[in-house]
Amino acid sequence: MDKYVDIAIIGSGVVGSSIAYHLSESRQKEIIVIDKGFPLSGTSGSTQAWVWVHNKSPSWYGELSMYSAELYPFLEKKIGDVEYKRTGGIAPFFDEEDREKALKLAEKQAEVGIKVEVLNRNQVLEKEPVLSSKIAGATYSSIDGNVNPFRLVELYIKAAKKNDVKFSFYNPVIDIKKESGFFRITTKNEGTYTAEKIILAGGPWTKELGSFLGIDIPVKQVRGQILVTEPLAPLFRHTIAGMRQTDNGEVLIGYSKEEVGYDRRTTMEVIQDTAKMAVDYIPALANANLVRSFSGVRVIPEDGFPIVGEISNIKNAYLAVMHSGVTLSPLVGTLMAELLLEGETSIDLGRLSLDRFEKKSNGAVVQ
Amino acid sequence: MDKSTIVCKCEEINIDEIETALKAGACQFDDIKRLTRCGMGPCQSKVCTNMVREIIAAYTGEPMEHIEYPKNRMPIKITRLGVLVANQETSSVVSVFKESVSEVDTNG
Incomplete structure (x- = not known):
C-alpha cells in the first residue's frame, strides 16, 4: 500500500x-x-492543562504564551467547548525576600504587555481566602487560566x-x-x-x-506526578501555580520534575511531597480525599x-x-x-x- | 440492556457513549476513559472494569483475555491527603514562582 x-x-x-x-x-x-x-x-x-503565561520568562517567551492564551476564546468558538476558563493565575511565594524578585519579573513582563501584579498577603487572601496565611505574597495575572485537555x-x-x-x-x-x-x-x-x-x-x-x-x-523527557482529589464543592477559583480545580470539582495538584526517561510510574516520595505542597498552600486540603495519582512525561527542549x-x-x-x-x-x-x-x-x-x-x-x- | 444502560455508575456513562468512543478508534479501557470519563470517578473503575471490557470484546471480536485492564494507580483506596503529608527537609516539588524568578536572574 x-x-x-x-x-x-x-x-x-x-x-x-x-x-x-x-x-x-x-x-x-x-x-x-x-x-x-x-x-x-x-x-x-x-497534564493539569494550565494555560499559563505570567511566569514564563524571559519576557519574549511570556509574550508568545500570551498571544496563544489570547487565541483560546476564538478557538473555542470554532471547535466547540473545551472548558477554557481564564481564571487568573496566582503564583505564591513564602519569603518576604522574594518580593523584590517578583517586582523585577513584573517589570520585565510589563515591557511586552503582560500585566503582572505583585500581591501582599492580604491581597492574596482577598482573592483566594482558602490559601494559607503563611504565604508572604504572590505574583498574579488575569491572563492565566486552564482548559480541559x-x-x-x-x-x-x-x-x-x-x-x-x-x-x-x-x-x-x-x-x-x-x-x-x-x-x-x-x-x-x-x-x-x-x-x-x-x-x-x-x-x-x-x-x-x-x-x-x-x-x-x-529534548529531554521530564516526569511530572499529579494527585487528584474526589470532587469537592467549589474551593478556589484561580489557577494556582501548583494546582487547579476542574469543572466537576476535582482538585489537581502537583509540580514535580524528574529526569527518569519514559517511566510513568508514580512514587510514594513525590506523592508525599505533593501532598505537603497542597496543604502548605491550602490547609483545608488536608481533609480532602485523594482518589488517584498519575504521571506524565513532559518533553522539554534542552x-x-x-x-x-x-x-x-x-x-x-x-x-x-x-x-x-x-x-x-x-x-x-x-x-x-x-x-x-x-x-x-x-x-x-x-x-x-x-x-x-x-x-x-x-x-x-x-x- | 439497551444503549442507555449505565455502565460507569460514578460518572454515569452509558453503553452508547462507550460505543461512540470505540467508533472513534478507541481500543482499550483507558482510551475510552479519557474520552468519556468512564472509570474516572471515586471507585476508579473497580465496578465497571469488566463490563467495559465485555463491551470492547463484543465490539472488536477479540476474546476477553486480550482486552487490557485499566491502569491502576496509588492510592488503592481513597485516602485523606493530610495523612500523606511528608515532613521532609527537601522536596521533589518545584515552586513555579522560584523557577520563574531564577530565569529573570539569569536571563534578565
Whole structure:
C-alpha cells in the first residue's frame, strides 16, 4: 500500500492535532496525522492543562504564551467547548525576600504587555481566602487560566476530521526517508505514505523521529506526578501555580520534575511531597480525599524553549516540539499553518529554530 | 440492556457513549476513559472494569483475555491527603514562582 498526501504530521497530541486542524481550515491540502498510540494516551492526556503565561520568562517567551492564551476564546468558538476558563493565575511565594524578585519579573513582563501584579498577603487572601496565611505574597495575572485537555485534543481532532484530515492511530512510524524530494514514511500497520511535507510533532518521542532523518533534536523527557482529589464543592477559583480545580470539582495538584526517561510510574516520595505542597498552600486540603495519582512525561527542549519551524538542511521537513504544548497549541497551530501554506509567519520564528543549538555548540551567542 | 444502560455508575456513562468512543478508534479501557470519563470517578473503575471490557470484546471480536485492564494507580483506596503529608527537609516539588524568578536572574 502506497498513499500520497501533501502533508504528513507525526503525532496526534495537542500540538500535532492543533497543527492539523489549523492547516485544514483552508481545505487546500491532503493531510494525514499518524500516531503510535491513541490520542491522550501520552503527554497531552496527563497534564493539569494550565494555560499559563505570567511566569514564563524571559519576557519574549511570556509574550508568545500570551498571544496563544489570547487565541483560546476564538478557538473555542470554532471547535466547540473545551472548558477554557481564564481564571487568573496566582503564583505564591513564602519569603518576604522574594518580593523584590517578583517586582523585577513584573517589570520585565510589563515591557511586552503582560500585566503582572505583585500581591501582599492580604491581597492574596482577598482573592483566594482558602490559601494559607503563611504565604508572604504572590505574583498574579488575569491572563492565566486552564482548559480541559481531553476535550481540547478530542475537539481539535473532530474539527480536523470535519475538514477531511485523515487520522491513523495505533500505527507507529518505523522509518522516514527522503527520496527525490518526497518523504517516504513507513508505518507498522498501513505500509508507506509518501508526503511532500512532513511535520514532526511527537512530543517526548520526537528525538526518535528526528533520528530517522539523521538529525539530533535536543529534548529531554521530564516526569511530572499529579494527585487528584474526589470532587469537592467549589474551593478556589484561580489557577494556582501548583494546582487547579476542574469543572466537576476535582482538585489537581502537583509540580514535580524528574529526569527518569519514559517511566510513568508514580512514587510514594513525590506523592508525599505533593501532598505537603497542597496543604502548605491550602490547609483545608488536608481533609480532602485523594482518589488517584498519575504521571506524565513532559518533553522539554534542552534550553527550555519551543523548537518550531522548518529544519534548515532538510527542505519541507518541519519540527514542532515544546513544553507547555497546551498553552502554546493555538498559536503554534496558527503559525505552522501560515508557514506551510503561505511560506511566512505573522510572528518571526527565528528564535525558535533548531539552528540555535548548533550555534551554541560553536560558541556563538544565542538570543 | 439497551444503549442507555449505565455502565460507569460514578460518572454515569452509558453503553452508547462507550460505543461512540470505540467508533472513534478507541481500543482499550483507558482510551475510552479519557474520552468519556468512564472509570474516572471515586471507585476508579473497580465496578465497571469488566463490563467495559465485555463491551470492547463484543465490539472488536477479540476474546476477553486480550482486552487490557485499566491502569491502576496509588492510592488503592481513597485516602485523606493530610495523612500523606511528608515532613521532609527537601522536596521533589518545584515552586513555579522560584523557577520563574531564577530565569529573570539569569536571563534578565
